[in-house]
Amino acid sequence: MKTINLTVNGKVVSGAAVEPRTQLADFLRDSLDLTGTHLGCEHGVCGACTLMIDGVPARSCITLAVACDGADVTTIEGMDDDDVMRALRAAFSREHALQCGYCTPGMLASARDVVLRMPDASEQDIRYAMSGNLCRCTGYVGIVRAVQAVIEERRAAGFTVCVNARTALGPVGSGHAAPMAGGGSPAAVNGATTRVSVAAPKASAPPKASAPAPATATPTAAPATRTASDSSKPMTTLNQTFTVDFPRDEVWAFFGRLGDVTTCLPGASLLAPPTETHVEPKLRIKVGPIVADFEGAADVERDPAQYVGMIFGSARDTKSSSATRGEIRYSLVEEKDGKATRVDVQVGFALTGSLAQFSRSSIVKDIAKRMTDAFAENLRARLSHGGSNSDGSAPAPQAAELNAGALVFSVLWERISGFFGKLFRRS
Template identity: 40%
Template sequence: MKPISLTVNGGKYEVLVEPRTQLAEVLRDKLHLTGTHLGCEQGVCGACTVIVDGKPVRSCIAYAGSCDGAVVETVEGFAGDPVMDDLRDAFSRHHALQCGFCTPGMIITARDIVHRLDVADEKQIRHELSGNLCRCTGYMGIVAAIADVIAKHKDGLAVTTKSETAAPESSAAPITPFEIAPEYVIDGAGSSVHAASGISIEDGWTTIARSFTLDHALDDVWAHFEELRAVARCLPGAEIDDIDGDRFVGNMVIKFGPINARFAGEGSRKSDVADRTGLVHGMGKDTSGQSNVRGELAYKIAQADDEQQTRIDLQTRFQIQGILAQFNRKELVESFADIIMRQFVSNCDTELSGDELGKERNLSFITVIVQIIRSKFRELMRRS
């Protein structure tokens, strides 16, 4: 807990806050200013909008600790503020509220609009209001109320001039053809992240297939895949705690941007030496208990055209349930799975070459790129 000082609606307050305390909590639970409403608590609905140091912000995603010393105004404040008085009148006159839940945030955003704009164009008001959701009014009354107040104050208030929409000058005289200077030419092909395709999402199951070629003999690669611990060592984030025959217990850390989840679970592996195919199956719970994942890694190992090379076909299938499932957006998952599979194959190559994997197996992507270049494996495109 750390003490912070706030000036709220003109009054000075000292409050103790935890690092995770949001400004909205301080206002509502400590200062009892319950006019500020909490709707979605994820920065989408706008009900919690308050003014901090002159600017509207979302108090549900503003940590109180970072507002130390700030001047805050909530819907309870604005005593004697002429724009706020007019907005209250106009909201009432135009029936700009029904249940009233969104109104505190709406009216604070409205005041900011009146202060920043001096034109009462409906389209622009709606654009500016897009961060505040109202489920009753259809916005008609709200837009009309704001338009009224803008019209009334247009000559004395706007702090910035009419927010110029800096339109490109496409009506200017025609441009002359030219060749792009060589230093500005970038090979577009290199910029594609997921050129190799093959992803589908059906019934919550995501399937991604990739093929790689390794510069190692078939038998060596197969032996490597037969050893469960070796496979786990090469799979970024995976760790095996215990093996009993074909069954194992372990966990897997998934890092994706700010998301960092640890799944603990169990699984099994079957392999067929005649076909040189195998299937690892696993299921786990994220240790914070909010998501479940089931997954399969199927592999097929075959002689490549070149005798010294081995082709690996990998197919990953998984299903996520719970909070992390909302990140199961096809294109994001593909970009992520690509990174994991490339790391996996690159790690296999390192081990097969007799090198030890770096201690930090949660490799940064750039290390992987370097490894990929070094290990000279060639990726085959496989299109679905």
């Protein structure tokens, strides 16, 4: 982990712990909930993630968060009161320069730079300057007209001087670069501070045949003897806890039956008979009109001395380019004098492809809680009936598919209901 200090939308963020591989866009969205920064191609091509670093437009999807140590970052949320941005928003609306709106935050950030830096820009100049921002809806005509209209308005008002001209070469924000010791903290930033911590699964060492993993203070710890997969994309990490009224040894034995555990997940089934350490699951997920059938494989490591374990693997949708990798660490803790067991679970996952944006919203935490509740209910039911069918096979899955869209709707409805409930109580 690295510790960075930076200013985001005029507010100092101090002591933010990030993985060296974490991109600025992921840090802003997952850590600061600044979801106005959109992610599209994640290759620096489409421009949807464009924001300002030290006043210069930058692609946040290919900018490392650690490279912004000491920088001044402005996202679309920080431009609400900007005069140029206010004029651009009005012009975009007037000229019908947006349809789905996904590219709009990055489009506006780039357009603001063009307006300030090119006060005499022609239509051709605008098209060339904005060519790094892609739009799949509008055909760009309204966008170009909107930018041109704002330039003409400012020219008529006497704004004819180039602002924010480029004066240096090199990557945006590179002027703050300084050596940083591993895990160390650079010089503190003065002023009011906000502490942010980004949790991500750590890479782990190869398996050893010697002593078992030592006990740790936190109940979610597990023996991390292998990595889930070799990928540079950071995982989203979630922590969940639930309790079942069964002894720990009984729950531990159940978790050793991979077929039973797998089919406790909503929408999950088995592609082949599992072994003690390997399982090949299939998970059917529905998000609106999108139905994905993820097929993959997972391996398991368990430490009976500590009652902790780790499941790690990857899967790919058979119909699209969507793929996922992840790891689940679990720990069993005795409660109620051994009559109940608390299950502490840490889930780390990364999605790529058409379903990738589903993992970036803060709503996913609420959805994960509901999925955990469903898993816990299925687990209780299996334990109550001995875990397996009479022939020893795993019981049928609880659902033919995981309807993520319905979960999103139920979460949103609960939030909206809660908001109006508070509003009327205040009145």
